[in-house]
Amino acid sequence: MPLGPLRPSPLVEQAALHLREQITSGEWPVGTKLPGETTLAAQLGVGRSTVREAIRALAGAGLLQARQGSGVFVIATEPEEDLQTRLRRASVGDVYEIRMMIEVRAAELAAARRTDEDLAAMDRALAARGEAAGGPDEPFIDADIALHVAVVAAAHNPLLGDLFGEFLPVLREGLLDLVRLIDVPTAEGDHGRAAHTGLVEAIRARDAAGAAATIEEELRRTVAYLKARP
Structure with a gap:
């Protein structure tokens, strides 16, 4: 040619x-x-x-x-796919496995490094999540994500925050799909309020092990929902 x-x-x-x-x-x-x-x-x-x-x-x-x-x-005949392209093709289960790796460690770091400003941000996000529970799907998912973003931010690792940020568009779509597939009030009567409150309180108490265990258990339950769906 x-x-x-x-x-x-x-x-x-x-x-x-x-x-x-x-x-x-x-x-x-x-x-x-x-x-x-x-x-x-x-x-x-x-x-x-x-x-x-x-x-x-x-x-x-x-x-x-x-x-x-x-x-x-x-060195190659096809271009490399960027992370966002790969994430869009990934299953929600795969995304959640990586999310678990990021957020468990972020919760540990947040417990060790959080500031009063971080706690205030988490408290505001937790309250907003509670207010959105039981309402339309999108506001609730956005409020839920905002709380998790506040926890990751409290880890004070910019690269960790950037990496989590890469997941957010795909994560949001996956969560919307999830709440449409399962009956959230039935599967989780308090919309995860207790677990998320426990996460914030563990970070407040600088309980790194407790914070990590709380978020890991919460995410494992979601993965279980994903694996159990038809």
């Missing part, structure tokens, strides 16, 4: 698309060393800086790899 000059439009995107077509079509299989920037620029009718940016974009997608002193090589 010969390379041809590009039309004037977003040149970097066009250059990346043309180079990607060479890879996905099999013209440049895995292990192939790309022509030099000057050669590619001439074939595409663009500047070397445009070629450089296009190569950088494809390297970021996991298709190319620059090797110092050797050149740029094809």
